[in-house]
Amino acid sequence: MAIQIILLCGLVIFSGLAILFKDLLKAALSLAVASLFLGIIFFRLGAPYAGVFEISVVAGLITVLFILTIALTKRGDEVTEARLVKLAFPVFFILFLVIDGLVMKSLLQKIPALPSGPEAGSFGQVLWQQRTFDLVAQIGVILAGVLAVLALFRKKEEDKDE
């Protein structure tokens, strides 16, 4: 359990760093490290496939996309953030931490849940036989993403805008 909590803290710390770093490259890399932590947490929770996806796709592919974008938008990190934002962050964070803790503690007894037995079958069966519709929707989402990129990076054939 202690290891799990350390991993969760690492996840939160690196996510926090990802938004606090001024340098976008460092921010993207801390986001990747956070994903790495999340992937390990998934694995320890008994979701190895989700963990692999998290590490390979989110920590890998999405980070590559981020770095590509950062490289393409060179002067991007010249944007100055308001200084107050970073100074105020720990204050708000601790405030929220306390509220969050209190809310979760008070809800602790309040959520009833239906008893559930252990699941039958393997992961593959669940994914392909119970959640088949999600696979159809995934095709739709991927198609939408691909088409969106095609549409946004198209060459304007003739610029007759107005």
Added chain:
Amino acid sequence: MSNLWFLYLFFAALLIFIGIYCLLTMRNLIKLFIAVEVISKGVSLAIVATGAVKNNILLAQSLAITYIVVEVSLVATALALIINIYKKNKSLDVRLLSKLKG
């Protein structure tokens, strides 16, 4: 096992808070999208943890994978938008995007 569920939801809520704080205050477009990524990490943590403590891990795992696929597609779209905005603006400052007001 119920206590564990709240522990994970506690951390998920923290991640979502970090993301929303950043969304509300930061000015760099890429930073804003990193914030969205942090929020979605919180959500996927909630999905898997819920499945794990409620004995539904196989189902939760397939939901998490689907969620990751959605995330990739969103990231691709959003980054394409950001690159296009940069081409027009030569800047990533969100304050330059105030021509349209709600």
Added chain:
Amino acid sequence: MVFSFIVIPLLVAAFLPLIGKFSKKLLPDVLTNAALAYLLFNSILLVKPIFHQGVIVQNLNWLGEKVNLQLALDSFNLFMLFTIALVSLCISLFSIDYLEHYGHKSTFYALFLVMIAGMNGLVLVPDLFSIYLFLEVAAVASYALVAFGLGYDELEASFKYLMLSVVASAFALLSIVIIFGMTGSLNFQAVAQGLQDLEARLVVGVCVAFFIMGFGLKAALVPFHAWLPDAHPSAPAPISAMLSGLLIKVSGIYALFRVIYSVIGITPVLSRLLMALGTVSMVVAALLALGQKDIKRMLAYSSISQVGYIVLGLALGTPLGIAGALFHLFNHAVAKGLLFLNSGSIQHITGTRNLEELGGLGKKVPVTAGTNLVGSLSIAGVPPLAGFWSKLIIIMALIQAREFGYALVAILASILTLWYYLLIQRKAFFGRVADRWLLVKEAPFWMSAANVVLALICILAGIFFSPIFKTWISPAAEALARGVQQVLMWGL
């Protein structure tokens, strides 16, 4: 047969970019419109079985393997499917001519079809997580479509829309996860049953709050409306029509009320809260609309205001209120689609959308002016057009439920609506022809044709209001009003 509502648009969308390589215009036009016409035809064919059986649940087997492709269709879903198919067909007819100057028609149509597939899927699935997924399918396509012009405003609006809507769907998903944790299931029926067995008022309250935040943002209810007046006017006209006419209703109103009525079950407190939200949207947006100079911006605010009416009627919860709201949903989809397409025609004809610059177009472009008048009057609620009846029913339902205050506000808001629509008419079409518009020509054939078809629907739905209402709207309203019982009856 029901499954084709999702598969056919997706299939056509997948092949369109390839087809676009060798046929830039003709084939994409024909294929898209044929696919949508097929969907419309299909939804009409389904009316009879639904009328007899009440509900169709389909389980598909695929190559002999047992897979879980489960769809549930009752009269409420069917009503939404028909509305989606009808309005999107008219919009794609309009796009044939309108998109000439944007280029890349095939990519546009493909995204358009993916959006429709997303909406159809959202309407058909009986599963909470799948609702989220199809919401995301439609949303990703719509981000790209809003930015399709690649101009400055489009990109900015699309980025704002994306940011807000991602947060919204994250909240909706979070609430789905909590419900999943409590009931151990995602299927409507199992969740509805589970929540009835559990006594968990507080947590369900939190979930509902998240749902209202998430889906309310998609539906642009007033505290969450900031993205809509940017995103809808910036998009190309057919997409504005699509977003305002259909997307906010399907991914906002349908999802919210399907979950609240059929899964969670409505309570008096919730009903009060939603009625208040609806009324606030109705009034605030109508007041904001008055000050707008850009036609499309005015129309966008008007959409928020009309969504307020629909939410008010649906939240009231009496069968009459729900029926009125659903009828208004249909009328608004048709009329707002018409008006946004019309603003596209105006922009095509004159090159501007600024009301101050227009004037006296009525004599020059009679078709555009006439259809615009019909659409405006229908939304504003002037008899005998369709919008009048739906508003009348909502107000009657409010009076019947002894909500006189709400009824009064609804009447006042409809007067405001009439006012700003007459403003459009007066500034754009009536009066003397300004010199610079002396040489303008009527919009191209398909644009005018789509406008005329939609205007005819407004008029016909008004004239044949009572048979339409009896055979088509009332069953849909009853299906929703039966609430959780309806879903338990599905037998998933």
